[in-house]
Amino acid sequence: MANADSTPRELPDPSALAASGRRVxxxxxxxxxxxxxxxxxxxxxxxxxxxxxxxxxxxxxxxxxxxxxxxxxxxxxxxxxxxxxxxxxxxxxxxxxxxxxxxxxxxxxxxxxxxxxxxxxxxxxxxxxxxxxxxxxxxxxxxxxxxxxxxxxxxxxxxxxxxxxxxxxxxxxxxxxxxxxxxxxxxxxTADDFARSHPAGALGRRLLLHISDVMHTGDDIPRVGPDASLGEALLEMSRKRLGVTAVVDADSRLLGLFTDGDLRRTLGDRRVDVYATTIGEVMTRDPVTIGSEALAVEAARLMETRKINALVVLDDSQRVVGALNVHDLFRARVV
Missing domain, CATH: 3.40.50.10490 (Glucose-6-phosphate isomerase like protein; domain 1)
Incomplete structure (x- = not known):
């Protein structure tokens, strides 16, 4: 029960309070x-x-x-x-x-x-x-x-x-x-075992969430053929809103990549005609990619290390099966 005298006692000086805490x-x-x-x-x-x-x-x-x-x-x-x-x-x-x-x-x-x-x-x-x-x-x-x-x-x-x-x-x-x-x-x-009992926590998301859980698939993947014009590629990037488009062959195998950054560099050359230039001429060959079975946190680490904002996802046959950008990882609370 509280002391009947409700008058507050004078608080000791800060050094005395700190000393009391250290004693504990x-x-x-x-x-x-x-x-x-x-x-x-x-x-x-x-x-x-x-x-x-x-x-x-x-x-x-x-x-x-x-x-x-x-x-x-x-x-x-x-x-x-x-x-x-x-x-x-x-x-x-x-x-x-x-x-x-x-x-x-x-x-x-x-x-x-x-x-x-x-x-x-x-x-x-x-x-x-x-x-x-x-x-x-x-x-x-x-x-x-x-x-x-x-x-x-x-x-x-x-x-x-x-x-x-x-x-x-x-x-x-x-x-x-x-x-x-x-x-x-x-x-x-193991840490994986711990994550399985903490699926809602940050560790669970880091260790359990795979690329396949957050990537865009099917018609949501931005992709064009190598003979598409730069203008057509820009329309595809605009529609899919990932800041990137994959350049693929008839079997969906990756040939290259074109990103917002590539666009800025390409348009810096005033001789480029967006309607006459094919995407195959200006794409980045051998781009950074990731597999669908990788952890989402690996994609975040890869983007940070390579200073990129988007990735295409490949299967074992180098076919494009997905795409994602850094905003997808933010939404999944991986970063």
Missing amino acids: FDIEASALQAVAARLDGAFSEACRLAYHCTGRVVCTGMGKSGHVARKIAATLASTGTPAFYMHPGEAGHGDLGMVTDADLVLAVSYSGESDEILMLLPVLKRQGNVLLAMTGRPQSTLARAADVHLDISVPEEACPLHLAPTSSTTASMAMGDALAVALLEARGF
């Missing part, structure tokens, strides 16, 4: 070092049990430990270990039905005496669930009931009142991250 970092850094020094066979066994779990890792905890457990579940799930968070209070009123006998339960409680979690232990034991416990008290009820106990005790909380969970929650989250990363490495989890 120092205390929590020391806490993490203390926990890291205790990583031993229990941690390895916890990893082994989670690795061989044929179900999911069910993370649970109350209060601040519940927030930590929720974050651990999210990190595990996104790095190759199926997991979800279960509120221990709701579990006692039906949500325990989400837990199967193939699941492993990870319970987080710094005291190791959270009533809501202890209430679940007989049911979990009867069902045969493996129980991992994260506590700050190795002799607590939860720690003694667990198949594996991970000691997250810290020398002190960063809270000057020694009341608010600070160092202890940081240590808990670090332990969860350590588990997730150790399992990630053990599974050989």
